[in-house]
Amino acid sequence: MSKRAIVVGGSGQIGGWLLRTLAEQGHEAVGTYNTVAFPDLVPLDGANLDASARWIADQKPDVVYYPAGFTWVDGCERDPARARSANLEQPLNLARAAADLGSKFVYFSTDYVFDGAAGPYAEDSPTNALSVYGQSKLDAEGALRDALGDRVLIVRTSWVYGPERQGKNFSYQLAKALSAGKTLECPSDQISSPSYGPDVALAVVSLVELGQSGLIHVAGPEVMDRVEFARGIAKGFGLDPGLIVGKTTDELGQVVPRPLNGGLSTPRLDAILPGIMRPVAESMSDFLVKLSTVEGLAYPLPPGDLLADAMPLEPRIL
Numbered sequence: 001m002s003k004r005a006i007v008v009g010g011s012g013q014i015g016g017w018l019l020r021t022l023a024e025q026g027h028e029a030v031g032t033y034n035t036v037a038f039p040d041l042v043p044l045d046g047a048n049l050d051a052s053a054r055w056i057a058d059q060k061p062d063v064v065y066y067p068a069g070f071t072w073v074d075g076c077e078r079d080p081a082r083a084r085s086a087n088l089e090q091p092l093n094l095a096r097a098a099a100d101l102g103s104k105f106v107y108f109s110t111d112y113v114f115d116g117a118a119g120p121y122a123e124d125s126p127t128n129a130l131s132v133y134g135q136s137k138l139d140a141e142g143a144l145r146d147a148l149g150d151r152v153l154i155v156r157t158s159w160v161y162g163p164e165r166q167g168k169n170f171s172y173q174l175a176k177a178l179s180a181g182k183t184l185e186c187p188s189d190q191i192s193s194p195s196y197g198p199d200v201a202l203a204v205v206s207l208v209e210l211g212q213s214g215l216i217h218v219a220g221p222e223v224m225d226r227v228e229f230a231r232g233i234a235k236g237f238g239l240d241p242g243l244i245v246g247k248t249t250d251e252l253g254q255v256v257p258r259p260l261n262g263g264l265s266t267p268r269l270d271a272i273l274p275g276i277m278r279p280v281a282e283s284m285s286d287f288l289v290k291l292s293t294v295e296g297l298a299y300p301l302p303p304g305d306l307l308a309d310a311m312p313l314e315p316r317i318l
């Protein structure tokens, strides 16, 4: 059945794919941006608590997706009040507005709720966040469950990559560096589950269509270190994986603790939607197809590169 959806953070990576997926599946969807305006999105700053809650109430959605927040791990550590506001208080405010309408709320969390001593982690694994970012997400999970009960779906995901409008995610940083002949230093001791953005969106929209709630891990089927992940992306783009240099987290000066042996196993998702998440190599073929067939995506490589030559369409945003 077609539903009316709001995507708070429609200008972001996951939000953009949620909007496309919802449209493809025949749902009516309105997306918002905060600082990066796109003409098809409406402005909304969750920090304006009253105004944003009123806007949600006016929209009368069946479902509010919330792929938004303050996601910069080091920035959260420096400004815990902002992290708590953006990752907990603002979504809780909108979740309450949604609950008043009888709507469902979908929140996006992370494998940073775990300490990385023994990943990958299932939904019932004990949590132990090491960072302000992880703790703000973990606190939000609990507060949303307490406030909304079975009206909330909490999706934990990790290392999301793929085509997007803003061109910010790791796969873009990698393509820009390697195509310019620069080396890219990656933490060789950080392990997680690379998750392809379009697959994350399709899985989450499908879970909502199936009436699922509670906590569900939505992550790719492979667990690997960041160097292996980077090499997989480089290979997919036809770039030189030899330019990827592995360094430890300490050597890279990343002082905020991260879950090293992290990653997510996905027993609930596998039982409901087996095979919906693609491995890196397979997703990279889809990445190239989407760049040439989906309007408005940022283009990761300069024109004239191998990939650009293979593309049937001109790059749209450079």
Ligand SMILES: NC(=O)c1ccc[n+]([C@@H]2O[C@H](COP(=O)([O-])OP(=O)(O)OC[C@H]3O[C@@H](n4cnc5c(N)ncnc54)[C@H](OP(=O)(O)O)[C@@H]3O)[C@@H](O)[C@H]2O)c1
Residues within 6 Å of the ligand: 008, 009, 010, 011, 012, 013, 014, 015, 032, 033, 034, 035, 036, 037, 044, 045, 046, 047, 066, 067, 068, 069, 070, 071, 086, 108, 109, 110, 111, 156, 157, 158, 159, 160, 161
């Ligand atoms: N990407 C990952 O690897 C990953 C892994 C685990 C969990 N997650 C979680 O998944 C969610 C989405 O991640 P993403 O990679 O799609 O993030 P993203 O690309 O950085 O997008 C974040 C979105 O949040 C919006 N936003 C920021 N502050 C806001 C505010 N005050 N009010 C309303 N909207 C605001 C941004 O709007 P503007 O850009 O217009 O300012 C943007 O649309 C996040 O909650 C993140 O913690 C992501």
